[in-house]
Each structure stands twice: as C-alpha cells, then as structure tokens.
Amino acid sequence: xxATSSSxxxxxxxxxxxxxxxxxxxxxxxxxxxxxxYYHPLSSTPRATLILAVVLWQAACFSITIGYHRLYSHRSFxxxxxxxxxxxxxxxxxxxxxxxxxxxxxxxxxxxxxxxxHDPYSATRGLMWSHMGWIFFxxxxxxMKTIDREDLEQDSIVRFQHQYYAVLALSxxxxxxxxxxxxxxxxMGALIWAxxxxxxxxxxxxxxxxxLAHWDGLQPYSDENTSRVNLxxxxxxxxxxNHNYHAFPQDFRSDPSxxxxxxxxxxxxxLQRIGFxxxxxxxxxxxxxxxxxxxxFKTHVAPDDLITTQKTFTAxxxxxxxxxxxxxxxxxxGRCILAVDNLVVDVTEYLHDHPGGDALLxxxxxxxxxxxxxxxxxxxxxxxxxTTAAFQGGINKHTLAAYxxxxxxxxxxxxxx
Numbered sequence: 001x002x003a004t005s006s007s008x009x010x011x012x013x014x015x016x017x018x019x020x021x022x023x024x025x026x027x028x029x030x031x032x033x034x035x036x037x038y039y040h041p042l043s044s045t046p047r048a049t050l051i052l053a054v055v056l057w058q059a060a061c062f063s064i065t066i067g068y069h070r071l072y073s074h075r076s077f078x079x080x081x082x083x084x085x086x087x088x089x090x091x092x093x094x095x096x097x098x099x100x101x102x103x104x105x106x107x108x109x110x111x112x113x114x115x116x117x118h119d120p121y122s123a124t125r126g127l128m129w130s131h132m133g134w135i136f137f138x139x140x141x142x143x144m145k146t147i148d149r150e151d152l153e154q155d156s157i158v159r160f161q162h163q164y165y166a167v168l169a170l171s172x173x174x175x176x177x178x179x180x181x182x183x184x185x186x187x188m189g190a191l192i193w194a195x196x197x198x199x200x201x202x203x204x205x206x207x208x209x210x211x212l213a214h215w216d217g218l219q220p221y222s223d224e225n226t227s228r229v230n231l232x233x234x235x236x237x238x239x240x241x242n243h244n245y246h247a248f249p250q251d252f253r254s255d256p257s258x259x260x261x262x263x264x265x266x267x268x269x270x271l272q273r274i275g276f277x278x279x280x281x282x283x284x285x286x287x288x289x290x291x292x293x294x295x296x297f298k299t300h301v302a303p304d305d306l307i308t309t310q311k312t313f314t315a316x317x318x319x320x321x322x323x324x325x326x327x328x329x330x331x332x333x334g335r336c337i338l339a340v341d342n343l344v345v346d347v348t349e350y351l352h353d354h355p356g357g358d359a360l361l362x363x364x365x366x367x368x369x370x371x372x373x374x375x376x377x378x379x380x381x382x383x384x385x386x387t388t389a390a391f392q393g394g395i396n397k398h399t400l401a402a403y404x405x406x407x408x409x410x411x412x413x414x415x416x417x
Contacts, residue, residue, distance in 0.1 A: 036192030063090035076252035093172035123214035131211035148357035213243035248283035313341035320412025339384035
C-alpha cells in the first residue's frame with residue numbers, strides 16, 4: 001500500500017460538482033463498447049480489424065507517453081513543428097483531452113504529488129479515485145495559476161489542437177478506424193474494436209499510471225511520494241510503469257537502465273537519430289547515484305542513523321551580506337539569484353533544467369532593481385521569506401534531491417542585519 005501523504009491538507013468536505021458531460025461520454029463509450037462486443041464478438045471479427053485495433057491502441061498510447069507526457073508536460077526533449085503536429089493529431093485519438101488541458105493537470109500533479117487537495121488524481125484518496133474517480137467531478141484547482149503555461153500558449157500547434165480538439169478527437173478516434181474498416185468490409189467491427197474498445201484500452205492503461213503505479217511496486221529512487229516501479233503497468237503503457245523515476249521528471253527516459261521496459265525512450269532516440277528530436281534531457285549520473293544510495297541506506301541502516309535523509313539548508317559556503325549580494329547581482333547582468341532560508345543560490349545555469357520552468361525561478365529572483373528600492377535589506381528578507389515558503393510547499397513539495405541541488409548551487413550564507 002502507498003505511504004501516507006505528509007501533507008496536512010484534507011480532501012474537500014463540500015459536495016463536488018459532477019462533471020456531467022465528461023461522465024456521459026465516459027460511460028456511453030463503455031456501454032456502447034459492451035453492446036458492440038456482444039453483437040460483434042471477437043470470434044466473428046476479421047483478423048485485419050483486430051490488428052487495426054491493437055495498432056491504433058498502441059499508437060494512441062505512444063502519442064500520450066512521447067507527446068503529451070515527455071515532450072509537452074516535462075519538456076524532456078525538443079521537436080520540430082512537423083513532429084509536434086503529428087504527435088498532437090495522434091494524441092487526439094487517445095480521447096484524453098487537449099494537450100493544454102492534459103499537460104496543465106499533469107504538471108499540477110507533479111508539483112503537489114499525493115496532496116489530497118491540490119493533486120488532481122492523488123493516490124492518497126484511494127485506488128479508485130486516482131484511477132478514474134477524479135474524472136467525474138469538476139474541480140477548481142486554486143493553485144493552477146502557479147503552473148507554468150507560457151510554452152503552451154506560445155505554441156501554435158497546441159493552440160490549434162485545443163481549439164479544434166472535439167472535431168479532431170472524433171475524427172481520429174472514431175471516424176478514421178471506421179473508414180479503414182470499410183477496406184475489408186467491416187466498418188462496424190472497426191468502429192467497435194478499433195474505435196470504442198481501443199479507446200477504453202488507452203484510457204485504462206493511462207489511468208493505471210495514476211493508480212496502480214502509485215499503489216504497488218518497488219521504490220528504488222525515492223519513497224518521498226507513492227510512485228512505484230510496476231512492470232505490468234510499464235508493459236501496458238509503453239514504459240510509463242517505471243514510475244518511481246517520477247523523482248526525475250525532466251528525463252526523457254522513464255528509467256535509465258537498459259533492462260527497463262521503456263519502448264518510448266527508444267522511439268525518442270530513434271527520432272533523434274533521424275533528426276526529428278533534439279536536446280534530449282537526462283538526469284545527472286551523480287543525482288541518480290545519490291538517490292539509489294540514499295534508498296539503499298534507508299533500507300539497510302537503523303532509523304536513528306538516517307541523518308542523510310533530512311531536509312536541511314546547510315552548505316559549506318561563506319557568509320554573504322546584502323551589499324555583497326548586490327555586488328554579485330550587478331557584476332554580471334541576467335544572473336538568477338535566489339535567497340532560500342539561509343542560503344544565497346545562483347540558479348542561472350539550472351534554469352533550463354528546472355522542471356517547473358525558468359519563469360517561475362525568475363519570479364522569485366533578487367534583481368538589480370531590488371537594491372534601488374527603499375530598505376533593500378527588508379526587500380531581500382521579504383523575497384527570502386516568499387521563496388522559502390514556495391520551496392517548502394507553497395509552490396512545490398521539493399524532494400531531497402532538490403535540496404541537494406540547492407546546496408550545490410549555493411554561493412553564500414545569507415547575513416541580514
């Protein structure tokens with residue numbers, strides 16, 4: 001069973017508004033598929049139709065894992081316009097919402113993993129809730145405004161897909177397989193098996209990442225959230241079941257091991273080889289080794305000795321006054337300097353790697369204009385307090401790996417008078 005969330009928040013006690021349109025579509029597709037399978041059973045279905053169903057099911061799965069998840073949600077690689085357009089159109093066939101809708105909720109999930117209020121499909125609210133219960137209710141996510149969306153709003157393909165999503169989804173998920181079925185005189189069978197049944201398969205395989213992959217399996221990298229490695233889910237979701245790698249969301253792989261089942265990463269590597277993908281991002285080897293060592297340490301060492309698993313703001317850096325911070329900021333324009341608890345941190349070189357986007361970090365940075373205001377010491381203190389609150393849960397529940405990186409990037413120990 002998953003570990004209990006450390007969040008003190010509780011699920012909303014008010015009656016949530018049922019999302020009638022979503023519930024209607026979801027239940028209607030299931031009901032229609034059941035009726036269709038009854039009147040058009042597997043035994044009487046042409047082999048071509050079954051092959052089409054499997055191909056379209058897998059194609060939709062790959063479009064979610066490679067496109068919606070790794071390309072758009074985590075920006076783990078970059079792709080040209082044609083590749084993005086292909087993945088966007090193919091992604092509509094999964095019938096899981098537009099890129100913009102899907103990505104914003106997934107980014108929220110990563111930022112507040114397991115939080116029963118702010119995580120859209122929190123595993124701490126139960127297996128059924130995280131699997132599909134959440135899709136039946138309308139939610140107002142008060143912290144959605146903190147999620148970076150600038151890249152989505154600036155992408156013309158994302159905007160187009162979002163605007164015409166309904167037409168595209170019906171065309172790719174229902175009309176297209178039905179038309180293909182006419183080639184071998186089985187339009188109805190193709191509608192049922194390659195259209196409806198394949199959609200249900202895509203849905204529930206994806207939902208397993210939210211539910212079973214947070215419920216049962218191993219935790220080789222981190223136990224700070226409920227994500228786990230589950231081979232069954234990995235096989236059903238083109239590799240996404242290696243979910244404990246959740247600790248390194250910016251990586252284009254779901255697991256660095258060559259033995260891990262992750263066909264999506266091999267396709268991305270293939271796209272890179274032929275020039276359709278570039279700038280593939282990977283977690284640093286030292287971060288992976290540290291995470292694996294830490295979990296091994298926690299498993300084999302008595303709890304009283306677990307000093308290395310404590311989240312602290314301590315680093316071997318010299319004291320730094322506000323005047324010295326001012327000189328540091330003004331010395332090189334464009335630097336991104338943060339004050340977090342008692343540390344002064346230069347995150348300039350980390351901006352590209354930050355899972356939440358660089359705009360969020362710059363929002364809390366100490367800028368040159370900070371020292372042109374009255375009482376710069378008070379202004380720096382105010383920024384420090386805001387940044388610390390955001391780092392410790394106001395914006396994100398940062399992991400031990402994030403604390404390690406923070407201390408690595410520290411340039412000074414803040415001194416306020």
